[in-house]
Structure formats: structure tokens, C-alpha cells
Amino acid sequence: MIRVDGVARTFGDVSVLDDIDLRVDPGEFVAVVGPNGAGKTTLLRTINGLLDPDEGEVALDGDRLSDLSSRAVSRRLATVPQDTHVGFSFRAEEIIEMGRTPHRSRLDWSDDGEPVEAALERTETTHLRDRRVDDLSGGERQRVLLARALAQEPDALLLDEPTASLDINHQIRVLNLVADLVEEGRAALAAIHDLDLAARFCDRLVLLYDGTIAARGRPETVLRDSRLADAFDTETAVTHNPVTGTPTVAALSERPDRDSHVHVAGGGKPGVAAVRSLWRAGFEVTVGPVPTGDAAGELCQQLGIEVTTAPAFQRPDDALEEAVANARKADTVVVTDGPGSQFVAEATETSAQVRTDARKSVAARVDGGQVDDSGVALVTAVLDQIGDGSDSSHLGKNTLHK
Numbered sequence: 001m002i003r004v005d006g007v008a009r010t011f012g013d014v015s016v017l018d019d020i021d022l023r024v025d026p027g028e029f030v031a032v033v034g035p036n037g038a039g040k041t042t043l044l045r046t047i048n049g050l051l052d053p054d055e056g057e058v059a060l061d062g063d064r065l066s067d068l069s070s071r072a073v074s075r076r077l078a079t080v081p082q083d084t085h086v087g088f089s090f091r092a093e094e095i096i097e098m099g100r101t102p103h104r105s106r107l108d109w110s111d112d113g114e115p116v117e118a119a120l121e122r123t124e125t126t127h128l129r130d131r132r133v134d135d136l137s138g139g140e141r142q143r144v145l146l147a148r149a150l151a152q153e154p155d156a157l158l159l160d161e162p163t164a165s166l167d168i169n170h171q172i173r174v175l176n177l178v179a180d181l182v183e184e185g186r187a188a189l190a191a192i193h194d195l196d197l198a199a200r201f202c203d204r205l206v207l208l209y210d211g212t213i214a215a216r217g218r219p220e221t222v223l224r225d226s227r228l229a230d231a232f233d234t235e236t237a238v239t240h241n242p243v244t245g246t247p248t249v250a251a252l253s254e255r256p257d258r259d260s261h262v263h264v265a266g267g268g269k270p271g272v273a274a275v276r277s278l279w280r281a282g283f284e285v286t287v288g289p290v291p292t293g294d295a296a297g298e299l300c301q302q303l304g305i306e307v308t309t310a311p312a313f314q315r316p317d318d319a320l321e322e323a324v325a326n327a328r329k330a331d332t333v334v335v336t337d338g339p340g341s342q343f344v345a346e347a348t349e350t351s352a353q354v355r356t357d358a359r360k361s362v363a364a365r366v367d368g369g370q371v372d373d374s375g376v377a378l379v380t381a382v383l384d385q386i387g388d389g390s391d392s393s394h395l396g397k398n399t400l401h402k
């Protein structure tokens, strides 16, 4: 088990890690995620003893790292580094045999070779055993270093970007292998840039940002945490991969900042198209009511947009009241011909308050409620409606679909 207690580390006067607490139990695969320079490698190097923390301590199976010899640490913990350059022209098999060093006594260098054979097999590198490591591709070298870590027969694994040089097939194979090793009772901590892979294979994510752990927990929770956008300095949308069923994250390009609020009435395909284009164009958007489980409602949840929902085929009294309140606050209301829109249309058409308060009335009935794929016509109509024609002229597919 890996335990990190109150670890701090500075380089010069720059604090890279500050009061980090972390625990990885046997049978757990944890990913450290975070932007470039967040301190992921520094954290891993502090855990394997290559760097001393300025404050705090690291323990392996309850023993303080500072009390263990480097051989003792290497018997418990193996590292697959980010930089796979070895520096000497060894054969792959010789590199993997180095993983046995912590287990050999100084006098007896005999070894049954079984762990090396097993490591070659599990990492599918047997065919590379006689090749010189500096002739191998980056991905092949990365698998050889994973094999060296396995030959070490550790209880815990540290992996720094283990899939960085791997093709999509080997990414999955290597992470499946790590997941299998974890299921056999090891603990694994990996710095992983690819949030989708981290979410798919790891039990927990730890978001490292600004020297501290900004969020931690199950992948779905961390990836939906608002601090993810701060950490990566970009808005993100989290959806579910229909094949793996695990979260997938899209970084979104910067939205223009428009100080206008649009309420969208109606879900389904027209609602999705309207929400997507208005959101991308930078409006504050509210939506509703839409039927429970509606695609527009799901999109809103992924984008963090306020949406009111109600069971289909029922008059959505409470949801309608809320939606009309949002429509009343909005600068304009877009009524699409998606499900649920008729209620707001009725309410806004009969509500003098909505008509007068929101500059309001029902604003954009673009193409009879249909929204074209690019959304340009809709966004232009909304800008015209609220008297903000300033930059509608350059709105094009690219602006809206980045």
C-alpha cells in the first residue's frame, strides 16, 4: 500500500507540491491527472524515493520510505518512467533482467529466470528479447520497461504516462495488463494524460492542480467537477462512450462571452441544435421544460446548462412554472418545434408579463422552429432580436462548430 502524508516539494522558490495526501490500496488502480507541469512526475518521483520531499513523508506498507534501503524499496515498488531512453545499448532481455537485481543477493547471482520469462510473455515482448533497446521504437521500449517492472515482482507499480508512445491497440493491452495486475492484489498509481483512458481503466482519479489535489474520487465525479475546467483552462463536456459505457471528455474551444440570456423551449433534435449553437455562440442558455430523458436535457447536463424536465405526455406544471420564470428573466426566448415547446409557447403568448419583461415575447421562430445544422440563422436571429447585431456578420459554421 502506498501512503503519502502532507508531502510538499519546491524547486527553487516554486512550490510544485503542497501538502499532498494520497493513499493507494492493494487492488486499486489510481490515475493522477492534471495539466502539463502540474507536478505529476514530481509526485511519482517523490513516492519512489528519487526525490526527497521538503515536508511530509511517503510510506510503503506502513514503513517509512526514509527508513528503507533502495533495494528494499525496489522489492516493493517498481516504476515505469516517462522517459524510456536507457542510455546504454543493452538487449531488451538484459534490461528486463535488471528488474531482478533487488531480489539477488550480492553473492548469488543465479536466478531461475522464471520472472523474466513471465514478464516477457505478459507484456508481449518475447519477440524483442534479443533486440538492442536503442533500436526499438518508443512504444516497444515502453513495453520493455513495463516488463522490467514486472520482473521486479513488486507489490506496487508507479507508471508515468504508460501509454504515451503506444498505438491504440497497445494502449488498451497495456492498461488491461495493469488492471489485471491490480486485480491480482497489487496497487498501481499512474500519471495519465488521456482522461478517457484514465476513466475507463482506473478506479479513482486524483486531479493535481496548482500544487494540490483539486479533486479526487470516482472518474465520473472528478471529470464533472468544475475544477477540471480551471485545471485545464478550458471548458469541457463529459458524455458517455456508447461502447465502453465510461465517461469521455471533450475539451471545448473558448466561447465568446455574451452578456445575454436566451431561454430555449422544446427538446428533441430541434432543441439539441438550438442549445448547441446558442451555447457555442456564448449565450447564457436555460432550457425547458423538456421530457425526462430527452436528448436536449442530456446535452444540458453535459454542458452544465440549467434545464427543467417533466415526464412526457403530462402537463408539466411545476417544471413549466420554472421554465416560464427563466423565460421571463431571459433577453429572448427561442421556441423550437421540439417536445415541450408548446407549453412555453402558450404561456408566453398568454402572459403579458413575459412579453413585456423579456423584450421579450416569443422571439425567434426560425424556419418554423427548425434549426439548421450550423445554427447560424438562429444565432443571427437571436442577435437581431436582442439588438446585438455587432458581430453577427462573421458568424459562420467555423465559429459555431469549433
Ligand SMILES: Nc1ncnc2c1ncn2[C@@H]1O[C@H](COP(=O)(O)OP(=O)(O)OP(=O)(O)O)[C@@H](O)[C@H]1O
Residues within 6 Å of the ligand: 011, 012, 016, 034, 035, 036, 037, 038, 039, 040, 041, 042, 043
Ligand atoms: N528538477 C527540477 N528542477 C526545477 N524544476 C523542476 C524540476 N523538476 C520539475 N520541475 C518543475 O516542476 C513543475 C512540475 O513538473 P512535473 O514534471 O512534475 O509536471 P507534470 O505534471 O509531470 O508535467 P507533464 O504533464 O508536462 O509531464 C514544472 O513546472 C517543472 O518545470
